[in-house]
Amino acid sequence: xxxxxxxxxxxxxxxxxxxxxxxxxxxxxxxxxxxxxxxxxxxxxxxxxxxxxxxxxxxxxxxxxxxxxxxxxxxxxxxxxxxxxxxxxxxxxxxxxxxxxxxxxxxxxxxxxxxxxxxxxxxxxxxxxxxxxxxxxxxxxxxxxxxxxxxxxxxxxxxxxxxxxxxxxxxxxxxxxxxxxxxxxxxxxxxxxxxxxxxxxxxxxxxxxxxxxxxxxxxxxxxxxxxxxxxxxxxxxxxxxxxxxxxxxxxxxxxxxxxxxxxxxxxxxxxxxxxxxxxxxxxxxxxxxxxxxxxxxxxxxxxxxxxx
Numbered sequence: 610x611x612x613x614x615x616x617x618x619x620x621x622x623x624x625x626x627x628x629x630x631x632x633x634x635x636x637x638x639x640x641x642x643x644x645x646x647x648x649x650x651x652x653x654x655x656x657x658x659x660x661x662x663x664x665x666x667x668x669x670x671x672x673x674x675x676x677x678x679x680x681x682x683x684x685x686x687x688x689x690x691x692x693x694x695x696x697x698x699x700x701x702x703x704x705x706x707x708x709x710x711x712x713x714x715x716x717x718x719x720x721x722x723x724x725x726x727x728x729x730x731x732x733x734x735x736x737x738x739x740x741x742x743x744x745x746x747x748x749x750x751x752x753x754x755x756x757x758x759x760x761x762x763x764x765x766x767x768x769x770x771x772x773x774x775x776x777x778x779x780x781x782x783x784x785x786x787x788x789x790x791x792x793x794x795x796x797x798x799x800x801x802x803x804x805x806x807x808x809x810x811x812x813x814x815x816x817x818x819x820x821x822x823x824x825x826x827x828x829x830x831x832x833x834x835x836x837x838x839x840x841x842x843x844x845x846x847x848x849x850x851x852x853x854x855x856x857x858x859x860x861x862x863x864x865x866x867x868x869x870x871x872x873x874x875x876x877x878x879x880x881x882x883x884x885x886x887x888x889x890x891x892x893x894x895x896x897x898x899x900x901x902x903x904x905x906x907x908x909x910x911x912x913x914x915x916x917x
Contacts, residue, residue: 612801615814620729627772629761631714637686637693646722647677652758654715656685663690676740726863735795742786753779800844818880821853865903
């Protein structure tokens, strides 16, 4: 069990769109805050990125990849403060201009990721609003960006599948690179590298339905009960069984929001002996029963995708 992979799979991260653009000044692109995670890489020339204040921009240059967390609109242009257009208007404007000579153009890649549920939100919340990573000295990141740029210059059968898989790799490499360096990396990620805790965390994530006890988790870790409980609390800021309950509730909320399982099946999958026991635990945590929570929280993306 790889905890980062487990979170990504449960977050159901999908690449909504990816494009390669070649432009000459003046140009500007506005991207909405509803994009949960945007990925930008300049492969030639340079660009500037900012939020509300163009006097505090981030420079985008070759050799770096920038991730932008959703929440606020952001802008990319040839210079800070330039006029920026919505994506459809930007594409229309560019199509009406004379063809750009590739050798003189700024070439940049833009991608947009979508996540689902509380697991996805937790991943996004662990990132800063803007994260810039250098791939000059990171060979895997550099190779993936190069492959993406090359793939977007041609049209071949199966291209969307190739782009989706390359974006998957890019996202994992970027998150892994940031989490390795960041003091604000998720506690579960840092704890998963601790040899005293790794096996217990993997066991919890592999089987949330199991009736875990502290002695059982301590035995998996090869520690005494007291030593394990102390190390776990120091690393994750909560007692082991509280972490188990929190993880079960996170999974339950995501199933309820996705509307993909019955209440009885959710109860079984997250470790409760009956729907009644699950409903009681859920009500204690959230103040309302799971059925009512589901009605007010079903993911609109699920509803829309189910419509003909």
